[in-house]
Amino acid sequence: MSTARTHSTQSAAGNAGHDGYRETLVAAMFSGLILVPALGLGALVMYNDWRAKEDIRIAAYEASQAHERLIAGPAGPSLPVQLAAHGRDVFMSACVACHGADAKGVQGLGKTLVESDFVARQSDDELHHFLVVGRPNATPIGMPPKGGRPDLTENDLAALVVYMRGLQDPRRMPELPAWAAAAPSATQQASAMQAAGGDAELAKYIASGDTLYHTTCVACHGPAGAGVKGNGKALANNEFIRSLDDDGLLAFIKQGRSPTDPKNTTGIQMPPKGGNPAMSDDDILDVIAYLRTLQGPTSTAGK
Numbered sequence: 001m002s003t004a005r006t007h008s009t010q011s012a013a014g015n016a017g018h019d020g021y022r023e024t025l026v027a028a029m030f031s032g033l034i035l036v037p038a039l040g041l042g043a044l045v046m047y048n049d050w051r052a053k054e055d056i057r058i059a060a061y062e063a064s065q066a067h068e069r070l071i072a073g074p075a076g077p078s079l080p081v082q083l084a085a086h087g088r089d090v091f092m093s094a095c096v097a098c099h100g101a102d103a104k105g106v107q108g109l110g111k112t113l114v115e116s117d118f119v120a121r122q123s124d125d126e127l128h129h130f131l132v133v134g135r136p137n138a139t140p141i142g143m144p145p146k147g148g149r150p151d152l153t154e155n156d157l158a159a160l161v162v163y164m165r166g167l168q169d170p171r172r173m174p175e176l177p178a179w180a181a182a183a184p185s186a187t188q189q190a191s192a193m194q195a196a197g198g199d200a201e202l203a204k205y206i207a208s209g210d211t212l213y214h215t216t217c218v219a220c221h222g223p224a225g226a227g228v229k230g231n232g233k234a235l236a237n238n239e240f241i242r243s244l245d246d247d248g249l250l251a252f253i254k255q256g257r258s259p260t261d262p263k264n265t266t267g268i269q270m271p272p273k274g275g276n277p278a279m280s281d282d283d284i285l286d287v288i289a290y291l292r293t294l295q296g297p298t299s300t301a302g303k
């Protein structure tokens with residue numbers, strides 16, 4: 001009895017043990033059926049995530065190599081010389097202040113356009129569109145639409161695109177005629193004569209200053225000193241200009257005003273000579289003679 005009970009107990013225990021083992025096995029199999037795909041799915045998600053990140057990394061790397069690829073590849077056809085030359089002339093008046101005469105950028109102002117991967121990646125149409133809209137909200141300093149020159153025509157912009165292609169790949173740049181600064185227009189000469197009150201010599205300085213201003217200073221200070229939002233201040237009716245004599249202004253313009261200068265109010269650099277090292281003292285004095293004509297009725301025109 002006790003044996004039987006023991007036996008039955010043993011047997012029950014044995015059965016139970018056996019069943020437990022099987023249940024564990026079945027449970028393991030089921031959980032395996034769920035776990036393995038779940039783990040697999042997890043791994044797949046992780047892989048896809050990694051793949052996506054990797055694709056972004058590769059795309060970013062390739063985008064960052066656009067200019068390198070351009071110059072390592074076969075050269076494109078030579079660029080049309082007339083458009084390239086016109087583009088260079090427009091560049092030297094509209095873009096030089098921020099991007100430099102060699103287009104390699106100016107510290108604290110515009111970036112290099114020569115090695116720009118952005119430029120290399122854009123189609124001609126995209127680049128044209130970029131010039132129209134600029135990048136006015138970039139920090140610490142933006143690029144104004146059309147570089148602050150609303151007067152640039154579609155043809156000027158198309159020529160700039162051609163010139164930038166040549167900057168990026170010198171193999172495509174045709175030999176350009178020498179660059180010469182534009183002479184004052186008839187309108188500029190007439191208004192200079194008026195401002196000078198008929199004094200022909202003074203009128204000559206003012207007209208020259210007008211032309212120089214509208215090439216070197218206009219990008220940041222706007223046409224006729226109206227100012228450009230986010231860049232230079234207005235120079236028309238300007239207290240600072242009125243407060244200084246010609247020598248004082250000459251000294252200021254030659255030196256500029258760095259963003260760390262305590263007198264700087266915009267946090268943006270006024271580059272020495274407006275970023276145009278080719279300007280002589282006489283050139284700057286001409287610009288000053290022109291600036292005097294923008295100071296309203298109380299101005300002390302003259303040099």
Ligand code: HEC
Nearest residue numbers: 094095098109110111116118135138141142143146147219
């Ligand atoms: C007032 C200064 C200023 C003037 C003038 C200016 N730019 Fe810029 N430009 C900038 C700044 C600043 C940037 C970079 C903005 C940023 O941080 O993304 C820039 C960026 C660019 C870029 C994009 C470069 C890149 O790699 O992202 C191109 C192209 C360009 N400028 C072309 C021109 C051309 C052509 C002109 C003349 C029509 C011009 N710019 C005039 C300030 C200027």
Ligand code: HEC
Nearest residue numbers: 097216217220231232240264265266267268269270273274
């Ligand atoms: C790349 C942009 C840039 C160019 C080009 C430039 N300036 Fe400026 N200029 C500035 C900025 C920015 C300031 C204001 C700096 C500050 O915050 O005090 C300034 C300030 C001045 C001031 C002082 C105004 C004041 O109220 O304090 C004068 C004068 C001036 N510029 C003249 C010129 C002349 C003349 C040229 C051309 C030969 C020129 N600038 C070219 C950016 C420029």
